[in-house]
Amino acid sequence: PFVRTLLPETDAATDSFSTLSLHVSEVSFQLSRYALAQGQWPEASKIRIEEFVNAFNYGDPMPSEQERVACQIEQSIHPFLQQRNLMRVAMRTAAVGRTGSTPLRLTLLLDNSGSMERSDRRRTVRRAFSLLTQQLRAGDQVTLISFARQPRLLADRVTGADLQQLVQLIQDLPSEGGTNIELALELAFEKAREQYSGQAQNRIVLLTDGAVNLGDANPDRLSDMITQIRESGVAFDAAGISAEGLNDEILEALTRRGDGRYYLLDSVTDADDRFVRQLAGALRPSAKNVKVQVEFNPKRVGRYKLLGFEKHRLAQEDFRNDQVDAAEMAAAESGVALYQFEARPDGEGDIGSVAVRFRDLATGQMVENRWPIPYQADPPRIEQAPPSMRLAPAAAMLATKLRGGAAAEMVDLKIALKWVSESFTNERNTKRINELKVMIGQALNLESR
Numbered sequence: 001p002f003v004r005t006l007l008p009e010t011d012a013a014t015d016s017f018s019t020l021s022l023h024v025s026e027v028s029f030q031l032s033r034y035a036l037a038q039g040q041w042p043e044a045s046k047i048r049i050e051e052f053v054n055a056f057n058y059g060d061p062m063p064s065e066q067e068r069v070a071c072q073i074e075q076s077i078h079p080f081l082q083q084r085n086l087m088r089v090a091m092r093t094a095a096v097g098r099t100g101s102t103p104l105r106l107t108l109l110l111d112n113s114g115s116m117e118r119s120d121r122r123r124t125v126r127r128a129f130s131l132l133t134q135q136l137r138a139g140d141q142v143t144l145i146s147f148a149r150q151p152r153l154l155a156d157r158v159t160g161a162d163l164q165q166l167v168q169l170i171q172d173l174p175s176e177g178g179t180n181i182e183l184a185l186e187l188a189f190e191k192a193r194e195q196y197s198g199q200a201q202n203r204i205v206l207l208t209d210g211a212v213n214l215g216d217a218n219p220d221r222l223s224d225m226i227t228q229i230r231e232s233g234v235a236f237d238a239a240g241i242s243a244e245g246l247n248d249e250i251l252e253a254l255t256r257r258g259d260g261r262y263y264l265l266d267s268v269t270d271a272d273d274r275f276v277r278q279l280a281g282a283l284r285p286s287a288k289n290v291k292v293q294v295e296f297n298p299k300r301v302g303r304y305k306l307l308g309f310e311k312h313r314l315a316q317e318d319f320r321n322d323q324v325d326a327a328e329m330a331a332a333e334s335g336v337a338l339y340q341f342e343a344r345p346d347g348e349g350d351i352g353s354v355a356v357r358f359r360d361l362a363t364g365q366m367v368e369n370r371w372p373i374p375y376q377a378d379p380p381r382i383e384q385a386p387p388s389m390r391l392a393p394a395a396a397m398l399a400t401k402l403r404g405g406a407a408a409e410m411v412d413l414k415i416a417l418k419w420v421s422e423s424f425t426n427e428r429n430t431k432r433i434n435e436l437k438v439m440i441g442q443a444l445n446l447e448s449r
Contacts, residue, residue: 008305009303009304009305009340009342010303010304010305011302011303012296012297012298012301012302012303012304013298015316016295016296016297016298016301016352017293017294017295017296017316017319018293018294018296018304018306018313018339019291019292019293019294019313019314019315019316019318019319020291020292020293020306020309020312020313020314020337021290021291021309021312021313021314021325021326021327022091022290022291022292022312022326022327022329022335022337022356023050023256023309023312023327023335024054024261024327024329024333024334024335025048025051025054025255025261025262025263026051026052026054026055026264027051027240027248027251027252027262027263027264028046028047028048028051028052028248028399029051029052029055029395029399030055030243030264030266031046031243031246031248031264032046032047032052032399032402032439033243033435033439034243034244034266035243036438036439036442036443036446037442039442039446040446041402041443041446042402044402044403044404044405045249046248047399047402047403048252048308048310048311048399049307049308049309049338049396049399049400049403050307050308050309050312050336050337050338051308051399052308052395052396052398052399053307053308053336053337053338053392053395053396053399054334054335054336055395055432055436056391056392056395056432056433056436057334057432058072058088058090058334058336058388058391058392059388060072060090060092060334060388061092062092062094062095062332063092063093063094067094067369068093068094068286068287068358068360068362068367068369069091069092069093069094069287069356069358069367069369070091070092071089071090071091071092071354071356071369071371072088072089072090072092072388073087073088073089073090073354073371073373073374074087074088074385074386074388074389075087075088075351075376075379075389076379076380076381076382076385076389076393077379077380077381077382078340079381079382079393079397079415080397080410080411080412080415081340081410083342084340084341084342085340085341085342085343085376085379086338086339086340086382086389086393087338087339087340087341087351087373088336088337088338088388088389088392089292089294089336089337089338089339089354090334090335090336090388091290091292091329091334091335091356092332092333092334092335093286093287093329093330093331093332093333093334094286094331094332094362095331095332102199102200102201103137103139103140103141103197103199103200103201104136104137104140104141104200104201104203104283105140105141105192105195105196105197105200105201105202105203106136106140106141106142106143106203106204106205106283107142107143107145107188107191107192107195107203107204107205107234108129108132108142108143108144108145108204108205108207109145109147109151109184109185109188109204109205109206109207109208110125110129110144110145110146110147110154110170110173110207111146111147111148111179111184111206111207111208111209111241112146112147112148112173112174112175112176113147113148113149113175113176113177113178113179113209114148114175114176114177114178115179115209115245116175116208116209116241117175118242120242120267120268121209121241121242122175123268124241124242124265124266124267124268125170125207125241125265126167126170126171127268128207128239128265128275129166129167129170129207130167131275132205132279133163133164133166133167135279135283136160136163136283137160138159138160138161139159139160140159140160141157141158141159141160141195141200142155142157142158142160142163142166143155143156143157143158143191143192143195144158144166144169144170145184145187145188145191146173147179147180147181147183147184147187148175148176148177148178148179148180149176149177149178149179149180150180150183151180151183151184151186151187151188153187153191154166154169154173155169156191157195179208181206181208181222181250182221182222182225184206185206185222185225185226185229186225188204188206189204189225189228189229189232189234192204192229192232192234193232193234196232196233196234198233201235201283201285202233202234202235203234203235203236203237203260203282203283204229204234204235204236204237204258205237205238205239205279206236206237206238206239206251206254207238207239207241207265208238208239208240208241208251209240209241209242209245209246209247220253222250222253222254223253223254223256223257226254226257226258227257227258229258230257230258230259230325235258235259235260235282235285235328236254236255236257236258236259236260237255237258237260237261237262237263237279237282238251238254238255238258238260238261238262238263239262239263239264239265239275239279240262240263240264240265241265242265242266243264243266246264252311256311256312259288259325259327259328260282260328261278261279261282261328263275263278263279278330282328282330284330284331285328285329285330285331285361286329286330286331286332286333286360286361286362287328287329287358287359287360287361287367288328288358288359288361289322289325289326289327289328289357289358289359290326290327290328290329290335290356290357290358291314291318291319291326291356291357291358292335292337292354292355292356293316293319293354293355293356293357294306294337294339294352294353294354294355294373295352295353295354295355296341296351296352297347297349297350297351297352299344299347299348299349300343300344300347300348300349300350300351300352300375301341301342301343301344301347301351301352302341302342302343302344303341303342304339304340304341304342305339305340305341306337306338306339307337307338307339307340307396307400308337308338308396308399309337312326312327314326319355319357320357320368322359322366326358329358336392338392338393338396343375343376343379345377347375349375350372350373350374350375351373351374351375352372352373353370353371353372353373354370354371354373355368355369355370355371356368356369382419383419383422390419390420391419391420391433391436393416393419394416394417394419394420394436394440395436397411397413397416398413398416398436398439398440398443401413401443401447402443413440413443413444413447414444416440417437417440417441417444420433420436420437420440421437
């Protein structure tokens with residue numbers, strides 16, 4: 001009965017291919033952490049399962065020197081669904097990205113509207129900007145635009161050697177009026193085109209609380225503008241400042257279209273811990289247009305379901321169509337997808353295979369690799385599985401419960417809390433795992449009211 005409530009699953013005999021853009025973000029996890037800390041159940045529309053799963057470092061193996069990407073596949077019995085297994089598929093890029101010979105052409109778009117006046121937001125922006133400047137090199141160029149009701153060009157094509165003057169500009173920037181993101185994007189695009197170089201990496205980074213109240217704030221219209229930016233060879237990142245009142249819908253839509261990254265800076269320590277590490281990675285991307293395709297063997301697999309990635313799914317034929325855009329990944333970064341599937345003990349052959357295709361930025365060439373997914377006659381229960389195969393399902397199950405609906409009914413958060421509490425002494429994740437434990441506890445409290 002549970003399985004029926006969890007439809008739609010896909011029948012491997014009808015459609016054996018699952019294709020996706022391997023988007024890596026954790027904003028949904030952070031927004032949910034903020035809501036639960038306020039004693040509120042997060043909005044279902046802001047729950048993206050893949051952003052809970054990708055909020056952790058699983059310590060997946062790095063590619064060998066001969067490889068551009070490494071693949072890790074793990075399986076376990078599904079903890080809550082009979083006759084279903086779980087599978088974690090992780091792709092990790094090589095530790096080579098933007099080299100010293102590839103300069104950066106960066107257009108920074110800084111929100112200085114009235115809602116950004118709060119001292120905590122100003123401190124966070126100043127800290128993030130100061131740390132960002134430390135990532136830049138002498139051959140890089142930065143154009144700085146502030147915006148409220150109108151955009152204002154503060155500095156044009158400042159070289160990496162002179163960036164200290166930009167830090168001072170930001171310190172002295174007054175807050176003013178409403179937020180017109182449409183005009184700001186138009187000016188940013190114009191300036192990004194002026195300083196564009198085919199030999200450089202070209203990016204626009206937007207820092208905003210996303211409280212858009214002037215101009216055209218329609219996500220579809222703004223997304224069309226971002227598509228134009230991306231097609232001209234300029235990547236687009238957005239950093240949301242503060243979870244409180246963040247317009248997640250707009251920022252998520254823009255970054256999905258813009259080839260770039262979506263971050264959340266909810267505090268000065270977020271700027272230190274995450275933004276700089278993530279942005280440093282984004283400033284030296286390793287792979288563009290990263291697509292993953294799992295082909296299930298219908299002789300071995302009945303039904304299957306990809307957990308999350310609803311907005312990042314692609315048609316089967318898009319996998320090798322390099323005109324269809326997909327996500328980018330930084331050097332030494334992992335992206336993880338989680339599947340549930342029905343393995344037939346009386347079937348034959350492997351579960352199937354998984355392939356990755358991307359543009360290797362070190363060579364400019366398209367790379368495609370494929371790995372078999374072995375059939376395990378006796379996969380472990382989650383309690384006996386490797387730590388990574390306990391952590392990813394725990395994160396996914398919390399997201400499923402928070403999102404609600406039929407699938408949430410079968411999730412027992414007490415069991416998920418047990419997996420997390422018993423499993424990890426992992427240095428990489430201590431802080432994040434503690435956050436996950438606290439969030440599961442807060443969700444259990446809210447559920448029991």
